[in-house]
Amino acid sequence: MKIGYFYLFWMVTLCHVWGQETPSPLPKPSINKLGLEVYVLNNAFRYDSSIVLLRRMIDAPTTSNEDRFYAFLYLSHTYKRLFDYTTTLEQLDSALFYGRKTAHRAYFEANISCQKAYVLFDTHRYEEADQRMQQLARTNYQYLDEEQRAKINMQEAYLLYLQKRYPNAERRYYEALTHLQRSSTCDVPMIYTKLIQLYEKMGNEAGMRRAAAQSIKAADSCKITKYGLYTYEELYRSYERLGNISAAFNALKVYDSLNTIYKQEEHLSALKDRELKYQQEKNKINEKLYQSSLKNEQQKNLILIGILVTLSGFVAYFILWQRKKQLQTEKERNLHYTKQLLEKTEEERKRIAGDLHDSINYELLSLKKSEKQDPEVINTKIDQIINDVRVISRNLHPVMFDKIGLEPNIEQLIERFQAQHNLMVSTEFDYQGSLSSQAELQLYRIIQEGLTNIIKYAKAHAAKITLTESAEKIHLQIRDNGVGFDVAKTLSSTDAFGLHNIIERSRIIGGTTHIQSSPEGSVIDVEIAK
Structure with missing residues (x-):
C-alpha cells in the first residue's frame, strides 16, 4: 500500500504549542465548529460542499486574517483528500500569507512548515519532508501537539521500515500509538495498518492478526468504513505475499463486502451533495431576493427619513415662526400697555387738576369773597375744602397706609x-x-x-x-x-x-x-x- 493512504484521511487541525516561550492562540469556537463541519463533509465525500463553505468565509469582507488562515488550512485538507497535492501546497501558502499578518506569525509559520512536511512525505518526497521535520526538531518541536508527535513518530517508523530496521520501527510505531490514543483515538487504524505491513516483513502473522483486530475495533467504534476497508486491503495483500492464500481469500471477501458498503455510502453522499448544491443555489436565489427586498426597504426607509426630516424642518420653522410671532405680540402688547399707562397717568393728572380747579379753587375763591360773612358759614366752607383735599389725597395714595x-x-x-x-x-x-x-x-x-x-x-x-x-x-x-x-x-x-x-x-x-x-x-x- 502507498504511504499516502496513511495520511489522506487524517484530519489535521493545528500544531499546538508544547514549549513555554510563545503562548498558543486558541481558535475561536466558530473556527472549531467550522473545522468539525469540514471534517464531517470530507468524511462523507462532500468535498464540493466543503470548498463552497470555506470559500464563502474567505471571500467575506468581515473575515479576519486569522480566520482566513484557518479557512485556507482547511481547504488544504480538503484538496489533500482529493489527491490534489499541488493545490494543497498552494492553499498552505495562502494560509501562511494571512498567518504572517497576525500577532502570532512564528506560530503559524511553524504550523505551515509542519503541514507541508506531511504533504511531502505523502508524495514520497522523503528527503524534503525530512528537512522540514529536522527544522522543527531543532526548535524541540515547540509548536507540535501530541497528535502531531504521533505523526512524526509514524514517519520516523516508516523510514526505519524502509531501512529494514524492523524492531526499531515497531517501537516507534507504538510510541506513535501512545500519543495518538490520547489525542485522536479514531485515527489509530492508520498506525495499526502500518504495523500489519511491518509484521508481514517480519513474518509475524500473529502480530498481523492482533494489529488488524485492533484496527477493525477502532474503525467500528468510530463508524469509519474506510479504515476497515484499508485494514482488510492491507491484510489480504500481506497474506498473499506470505503465501497464505486461504487467509488472503477470507480477508479479500471482507474487503469486497466493505468496498460495496463504501461505494453505497459514497453514492449516497454524492446524492446528498447534489441535494445540498440544489439547496445552496436555492438559498442564493432567496438571498438575492432578500437583498433586493432589503434594498427596496432601505430605499423606502430613506424616503421616509427624508420626509420626516423635511416635516421636522417645517415643524421647527413653524415653532420658531410662532415663537417670533408670540414675541412680537408680547412686544406690541407691552408697548400698548406702556402707552395706556402713560395715557392713564395723564388722565389721572387731568382729573386731579380738574378736582383742584373745580372744587378746591372754587371754594377758596368763594371763601375769599365771603370774608365779612358769618364766621359759621366760613367754617363750613373751610371744612368742605379740607374734605375735598382728603378725597383727592386718598385717591392719589392712602394717607395712613403705612x-x-x-x-x-x-x-x-x-x-x-x-x-x-x-x-x-x-x-x-x-x-x-x-x-x-x-x-x-x-x-x-x-x-x-x-x-x-x-x-x-x-x-x-x-x-x-x-x-x-x-x-x-x-x-x-x-x-x-x-x-x-x-x-x-x-x-x-x-x-x-x-x-x-x-x-x-x-x-x-x-x-x-x-x-x-x-x-x-x-x-x-x-x-x-x-
Whole structure:
C-alpha cells in the first residue's frame, strides 16, 4: 500500500504549542465548529460542499486574517483528500500569507512548515519532508501537539521500515500509538495498518492478526468504513505475499463486502451533495431576493427619513415662526400697555387738576369773597375744602397706609366702593403681614383695579376678596358673580389695560396671576411665593 493512504484521511487541525516561550492562540469556537463541519463533509465525500463553505468565509469582507488562515488550512485538507497535492501546497501558502499578518506569525509559520512536511512525505518526497521535520526538531518541536508527535513518530517508523530496521520501527510505531490514543483515538487504524505491513516483513502473522483486530475495533467504534476497508486491503495483500492464500481469500471477501458498503455510502453522499448544491443555489436565489427586498426597504426607509426630516424642518420653522410671532405680540402688547399707562397717568393728572380747579379753587375763591360773612358759614366752607383735599389725597395714595396697614385700607376701599356703587363686597382675611409696605401697596392697587373692572364690565351685584397666607405663599383672590368674558380674547385685545395692570403689578412683587371666567362669574388669583 502507498504511504499516502496513511495520511489522506487524517484530519489535521493545528500544531499546538508544547514549549513555554510563545503562548498558543486558541481558535475561536466558530473556527472549531467550522473545522468539525469540514471534517464531517470530507468524511462523507462532500468535498464540493466543503470548498463552497470555506470559500464563502474567505471571500467575506468581515473575515479576519486569522480566520482566513484557518479557512485556507482547511481547504488544504480538503484538496489533500482529493489527491490534489499541488493545490494543497498552494492553499498552505495562502494560509501562511494571512498567518504572517497576525500577532502570532512564528506560530503559524511553524504550523505551515509542519503541514507541508506531511504533504511531502505523502508524495514520497522523503528527503524534503525530512528537512522540514529536522527544522522543527531543532526548535524541540515547540509548536507540535501530541497528535502531531504521533505523526512524526509514524514517519520516523516508516523510514526505519524502509531501512529494514524492523524492531526499531515497531517501537516507534507504538510510541506513535501512545500519543495518538490520547489525542485522536479514531485515527489509530492508520498506525495499526502500518504495523500489519511491518509484521508481514517480519513474518509475524500473529502480530498481523492482533494489529488488524485492533484496527477493525477502532474503525467500528468510530463508524469509519474506510479504515476497515484499508485494514482488510492491507491484510489480504500481506497474506498473499506470505503465501497464505486461504487467509488472503477470507480477508479479500471482507474487503469486497466493505468496498460495496463504501461505494453505497459514497453514492449516497454524492446524492446528498447534489441535494445540498440544489439547496445552496436555492438559498442564493432567496438571498438575492432578500437583498433586493432589503434594498427596496432601505430605499423606502430613506424616503421616509427624508420626509420626516423635511416635516421636522417645517415643524421647527413653524415653532420658531410662532415663537417670533408670540414675541412680537408680547412686544406690541407691552408697548400698548406702556402707552395706556402713560395715557392713564395723564388722565389721572387731568382729573386731579380738574378736582383742584373745580372744587378746591372754587371754594377758596368763594371763601375769599365771603370774608365779612358769618364766621359759621366760613367754617363750613373751610371744612368742605379740607374734605375735598382728603378725597383727592386718598385717591392719589392712602394717607395712613403705612401706619394702619393693608387690611384696614382694603376695608376702607371696599366701604367707599359699596357706598358709591350698587355692589356688595365680602372679605376673608388670614394675612400675617409678611410682605413689605411696597408689596402690600401693590396688592392694594390690584384689589382697587379688580373692583373697578367689576363695576365697569362685570354687571355683578356681589364680589368677594380673599387674602390668605401659608408657609409657602400668599394668595389673593378676587371673585365676582358677573357675566364673565373671554379671557384669551380680552388679553390679546387693546382694551385690557386693567387686567394687564393687575398682571404687571403681581409680577413686580414676584407673583403670578391666573384669570378664569365663565357666564357664572370671574376669578382672579394672585399667588406670591415666599
